[in-house]
Amino acid sequence: MSYFGKYFLTGPDAQKAADWLCSHNVQQPEGTTVYTCLLNRAGRVEADLTFSVLKGDTGSTPANPAFEGTGFYITVIEDNRFRCNLIDNSHQMGLLSIQGPHSRELLQALTPADLSDTAFPFSTHRMIDFAGHPVRAIRLTFVGELGWELHVPNDGILDVYR
Numbered sequence: 001m002s003y004f005g006k007y008f009l010t011g012p013d014a015q016k017a018a019d020w021l022c023s024h025n026v027q028q029p030e031g032t033t034v035y036t037c038l039l040n041r042a043g044r045v046e047a048d049l050t051f052s053v054l055k056g057d058t059g060s061t062p063a064n065p066a067f068e069g070t071g072f073y074i075t076v077i078e079d080n081r082f083r084c085n086l087i088d089n090s091h092q093m094g095l096l097s098i099q100g101p102h103s104r105e106l107l108q109a110l111t112p113a114d115l116s117d118t119a120f121p122f123s124t125h126r127m128i129d130f131a132g133h134p135v136r137a138i139r140l141t142f143v144g145e146l147g148w149e150l151h152v153p154n155d156g157i158l159d160v161y162r
Helices: 014-021 071-079 103-108 152-162
Strands: 005-010 032-039 047-052 058-063 084-086 091-098 124-128 133-140 147-155
Touching: 005 014, 005 124, 014 071, 014 103, 091 103, 091 152, 103 147, 133 152, 147 152
Parallel strands: none
Antiparallel strands: 005 058, 005 084, 032 047, 047 058, 091 147, 124 133, 133 147
């Protein structure tokens, strides 16, 4: 799903900016992924997306394809004088979505990472080794079944896909 934007919000006010932008509480522990709406000044929805809380003062958000570009984010950051940066990694990363009741079995056969419910609960993420590449695995689903998103640097996307 490389048509999704892949953005990183980083800096001392990244959390404040995320709080302003998102409808859901994104002040969560590192390793949490939150499904949320991106709101405009009027409180109307600009896009729906997931926000993953990364280490330190960084968050990651793949935006859906209906949300074009970074202009909205940058306007909010500048207008509110948030001390943070938005990094667009959309062209450096791919996203593979593996969904369905057998998705864990399929993935578990290909990685040494523990993908059990206990080790990897719903709506969490972490870095795993997959086909010799570092991959951010996010346990999510939008199909009502078990599911995963794999966020992969482009130089490894074909190896992970195969």
